[in-house]
Amino acid sequence: MDNLYEAIYKGNFIAAKTAVSEALNSGLEPQSIIDKSMCPAMEAIGKDFEEGKAFVPNLLLSAKAMKIALDILKPLMNSEQKAIIGTVVIGTVKGDLHDIGKNLVASMLEGTGFNVINLGADVSKERFIAAAKEHNAQIICLSALLTTTMDYMQEVVEAVRADGLNVKIMVGGAPLNAEFAAKIGADGYSSNANEATVLAKRLIAS
């Protein structure tokens, strides 16, 4: 088990900073460090979380360690070297400020190789569409916690379809389920951050 994998898996962001420097000093390429140590560590903590063995604090700390390491590596890579699975625009829908679950999904997506445009909370349909166009996104992810805001997701889906954008739409949030996702015309639903990465990869491939 290498130091960087362990630092990210355990969410030790101070150790992650040291370990990423060590990996670079040993002559490894940034992309190889990401692929061989960092993504597997995020996948492992994501799986533990999905199985109830790890908790939100662990996932947040791993995401923080991952981000610190990525921030060191990214400036060292030119655009051809960046292997990106796809671009995702993500946000909590208008009227809803609850963003911790959405941020976990964003971190997991970023940690598993996606380019993630995180629009934050209280995001209007216009902003989702503008960001998806600007960044050539393949996927838009919508989040809501409140029963009073989840209906806005349908407005976003309808606006995206009316605009003719070629994107897949994923939804998530505590009061949602697959049935709701299907009803509003979304392309998929996931109940946790790990499941979201699997779904996003499947939607990209489809």
Place this chain on the structure above:
Amino acid sequence: MTPRERVMATINRLPVDRAPVDLWCTPEVLDSLREYTSLDDEFAVYDKLGVDKIVWVFPGYAGRYFDPNDSGEITMWGVPTRMVKAGLATYQEYINPPIADFFDPSELETYHSWPDPDRFDYEGAKALAKQARSWNFATIGPWISHYEIYCQMRGLENALMDTVAFPDFLDATVERIDAIQTVMLERMLKELNDDLDIVFISDDMGMQSNMLISLESWERFFKPRLKNWCDLIHSYGKKVLYHTDGAVLPLIPGLIECGIDILNPIQHVCPGMDTAGLKREFGKDLIFHGGIENQRILPMGTVDEVIEETRMCLDTLGKGGGYICCSCHNAQAGTPVENILAMIDTVKTY
């Protein structure tokens, strides 16, 4: 029986004429019930509908009551808030957590906004409790909390990570949060005396699918302090209601060890929280308050679904008594009045 007699008999496991039915709702829903009853006074609305309201008796602070309809308020803990329009609802949300950048416990010494226990409005709380009594309603208060207040002051993500990364800072801060409220709680218990029935301890430890933090974290930071509060409350002869949403099955044995009397709100759609199982496992130790599913059935279901849901809760959580029926947390804006009436009437005619 009066609403209070019904509630207290249920908590004390004495015979009742029927199960009590309480209602938690947002201001929008209360307004829709005012319109339906053509009554303005909140207590008159509950009285008319036959709700066994357990009235929230929370003291104001520094000359004002916490008003969810005010915008731009700063809480007594120094946390700024703002109003956010969320579909049909409007919520006061916490923003800019004031101790987010603190790193060392010594910084807490100079924090400018620790509440002063002398500045809580005990007289106002007493007057409110007496008013509730005049309607024969049971009373619950004050609202006290360890982790929820910490999360507001620190920011949710920081607060969660602190359980693993900065345990000493968390511990030192929660110690102060505890000490201030312990003084306030004891003043409330003394000054309200016979006009107070239950104390409201709120610390959300669950999310939709699992515990929010690990059980080990809860046992380290919160369990001993919770037990101290329960002991204090019991020494005054009052009962403890503990509120946590979500999937909290692993927490329940520890809550019982602390001395919790009533568990709220029983989010039974979450894994491990099925009503029959909870009743079987913990029914002899806990009174249940809540239950009526509030993410789909109460806000969006049909009247028949609400009736079925209410009967299911009464059949399971209410088996042999020990259950106060209520919406699982606040009924949300847009919830049809007929659904709320269906919940109440199903309990009354069960």
